Structures are given as C-alpha cells and as structure tokens.
Amino acid sequence: MEKYFKLKIRSIPDFPKKGIVFRDITTLLEDKDSFLKSADALYDFSKDMNIDKVVGIESRGFIFGGLLANKLGAGFVLIRKPGKLPAETIRKSYTLEYGTDTLEIHKDSILPGERVLLHDDLLATGGTARAACDLIEKAGGIVVQVSFVIELAFLNGKDHFKDYKLDALVSYDIE
Secondary structure, X not given: OHHHHHHHOEEEEOOOOOOOEEEEOHHHHXXXXXXXXXXXXXXXXXXXXXXXXXXXXXXXXXXXXXXXXXXXXXXXXXXXXXXXXXXXXXXXXXXXXXXXXXXXXXXXXXXXXXXXXXEEEEEOOXXXXXXXXXXXXXXXXXXXXXXXXXXEHHHOHHHHHOOOEEEEEEEEOOO
C-alpha cells in the first residue's frame, strides 16, 4: 500500500525554499478513493489498541484525527497554537531548528489513565509531536501510539519515540 499512497502524494521541489522537497497530501485528500484507503490504513494501525482519545495536532492532524476518533469510537482532542483554545489550557514550549514554538491543550480534555493516540500528518525532526506527547502525559494520558501520514525518515524524528508504537503510511528515506 505504501507505493499506492506515494503515488497519490505530490512532491514539490524547492518549496518552501530551494533544496526542500515538499510532500503535499492535498492530492491524497482530494481523491475520494485514496482518502478513504488512507483513513482505513491508519485505522488498521490502531483498531486493537483500546484508544480512549485521539489527539490531533493543528491543523493537518485534525483531518485524519477526527476520522480516526470516529472510527475508533473515541473522543477527539485538539492541540493548538497558543491563544486558540477558549478554556483553561496547559502548554509546552519546545525548540525548533531556528527558535522555539508552543503548543496548548485544554487542561480537562484528557482524563488520567486514558489511552491516547496522537496523530499528525508529518513526522520530520519530531519536535512538535514530542512536545504533544509531553502535553498528553502532563494531562494524565497514556500515549499508546503515534501515527503519521508521512515520515521523513532521513531526519530521524523517530528517535524521539522509542517508547511508543509509531506508524506512518509512507516513509521517505531521502529528500
């Protein structure tokens, strides 16, 4: 199936800057058959894990995160940039290649001991997803899986998730 999904993902050279190959999932989403097949494949990674909550990272993590929550019979939780969530939040700042960023989650969105699947569209260096896992655990959740549509394996983001089950629909070994 990986080959099928790779054919549906558009590669855009030199975006957002020269030397980068952007992996664009919009072409995967626009095709109703590949969208359905990708949702089913992500579900297959998680269907036997007794997930209580699916957490999606803003914003592309919301696309499949909501679908997965529905298919798994789980609740769906948003992780967003600061100031976007209306109730009391907890936050996590993390280091990027050239600076820092921050994520927030509603303080009451995950109950202690709930089994959580974290989903995002892309695993690159792993900083954002790692910060999201830290937030989930700070809220009392147990991260039992992290899933992605795309893993950029050459960036070694997987190294941040040795204690978690990690799945991706496709993996790119070189840029």
